[in-house]
Amino acid sequence: MSNSEPLYLGFDLSTQQLKGLAVTSDLKVVYEAKFDFDADSEGFGIHKGVITNLEAHEVYAPVALWLQALETVLERLKDNGIDFGRVRGISGAGQQHGSVYWTEAGEHALQGLDSSKNLTAQLDHAFSHPFSPNWQDASTQAECDAFDAELGGQQQLADVTGSKAHHRFTGPQILRFQRKYPEAFKRTFRISLVSSFLASIFLGRIAPMDISDVCGMNLWDIKAGTYHERLMALASGSSNSSTLKQMLGSVHHDSATALGNISPYLVRRYGFDSFCQIAPFTGDNPATILALPLRPNDAIVSLGTSTTFLMSTQHYAPDPSTHFFNHPTTPGLYMFMLCYKNGGLAREQIRDHINTILPSMDHTHTRNLTSWNAFDQTVLSSPALGQASLESDLMRMGLFFPRPEIVPNLPAGEWRYSYSPSTRALNDHPEGWKRPHDDARAIVESQLLSLRLRSRALVTADTASGTPPQPRRVYLVGGGSQNSAITKVAGEVLGGVEGVWKLDVGQNACALGAAYKAVWTVERGQGESFEDLIGGRWKEGEFTEKVAEGYQSGVWERYGAAVEGFERMEEEVLRLEGRAS
Secondary structure, rough: OOOOOEEEEEEEEEOOEEEEEEEEOOOEEEEEEEEEEEHHOOOOOOOOEEEEEEOEEEEEEEHHHHHHHHHHHHHHHHHHHOOHEEEEEEEEOOOOOOOEOOOOHHHHHHHHOOOOOOHHHHOOOEEEEOOEEEOOOOOOOHHHHHHHHHOHHHHHHHHHHHHOOOOOOOHHHHHHHHHHHHHHHHOOOOOHHHHHHHHHHHOOOOOOOOOOHHHHOOEEEEEOEOOOHHHHHHHHOOOOHHHHHHHHHHHHHOOOOOOOEOOHHHHHHOOOOOOOOEEEOOEHHHOOOOOOOOOOOOOOEOOOOOOOEEEEOOOOOOOOEEEEEEOOOOOOEEEEEEEEEEOOHHHHHHHHHHHOOOOOOOOOOOOOOOOOOOOOHHHHHOOOOHHHOOOOOOOEEEEEEEEOOOOEEEEEEEEEEEEEEOOOOOEEEOOOOOOOHHHHHHHHHHHHHHHHHHHHOOOEOOOOEOOOOOOOOOOOOHHHHHHHHHHHHHHHOOOOOOOEEOOOOOOOOHHHHHHHHHHHHHHOOOOOOOOHHHHOOHHHHHHHEEEEEEOOOHHHHHHHHHHHHHHHHHHHHHHHHOOOO
8 A cells, every 4th residue: 555545445334332443545444443432431321322311211322432432433543553644534423313412612613623623622511402313312202202293194294204203303302302301402503413413523524415315304395305394393392494594504416516625623633635625414224325336226134132123225205114215425315214123033042942951953062052053944844835835734923022013013922913915814733733833933034024025116127137126236234144044044035136145344333435526526536426436446245245146036936925924923913902094
């Protein structure tokens, strides 16, 4: 690497840490540093990056903690040998939906920072409220009810904003903030999202919100490309929404253009070049889809403690159970997202049950109760949908929720059914279901069938191969992507014209996506898309590995029939639990 080669920084301000990394023009990571909020900070009273008020269902983070973290990460990057003078562009990602409340004095302080002093000391009184609500906050049920009702129902709100009302979304949070802290709301001059807050520090002035992250507020009319007047009036607690509009400020529509040059404070204090460009910062989920040149009709499935499904799509088809955002770089595309609370935890419970009662299947003397070997072998040795005979056996399917679920909206519980595709009959007492043996494949299939059910209207057919509508590629990330049984079933259920791939970027997806966005903003040619520039430089072999076949004729169609039964099963369980819409 040449000492004069340009560098680009990407930052990820997540719930539990701030990470920064530097990449070269050819996307090679050359420097990294992080600040772990629990391990590296003192005096904030946090646990796992947040403060929790269980009685009020509140979860929030101290804004001063983030300032301390940024200063430390910059110092650690410098200690690692980076020359900030070589940095030509910076972007970042922030945990979605959180809000930061600035005073008018805070904006002035940001513009006049003294390079001989640290950020924390100079911005001590910059905020009308010292905390930012975290995405885990669940204190806004009354406000969510008001948002859902304002336009006539959850579907109507989703049609406009891309999502029904959610506890964590910024609009309901602002409404609760002005109700609970009216004096602090009066002192508020500007409101930032977490992403635009971090961009503001680098820019030296309050940064506009990003065109993708603004969609996580329940305030932005996605098709109209502007704030929705009635929702803004609701959030402001007044028929006049102009004050809230001024607080939120403008939205940066053109993702390809920089917000401006870096703050003079950072030039003087850390040695950045004064012409270093600050690209728009976005949310953590939009940044994730920028960690690879994700093409339309590609899907990312994150198989962690929770399950997240992301797609880049041309189709805008909102539903109360899903999320739609503007794409963070490409006009005309949308980011489709599904979030499930029950992912790895549910699979682990069945794994543990199998390990406890079945003979050791790995032929070792000491059984490892957290090993996936027995679970994997059980999944792979079980017939698809529990049908040893296609002619005589009914399909078996179930729902497994150790925690209350949001997709669908159900309490914790387990439900098992059999289904006949020919008669469309459901039976809640399936014959011959052996627990936990049959649960292993059923839970993997259940989680994947839910993804297929809710994404089927967005995928398109591949005309070249003649395959039916399905993803071009399915990329798996997270702990579950290491599991060969899960990857195999993923290909069978979801398909994938070019197969199922494991995406291995460690824990760096958001920061990498941000750094790649900075590269694109600074180096792109006239009209060159993010996908074309990054796709031309991204070394697929370093980050991806094909781990399973995708579309398999006959098998995929069989799971298509199961999707219809799965949808009927969900509707029946919702009815039984009194949750039917």
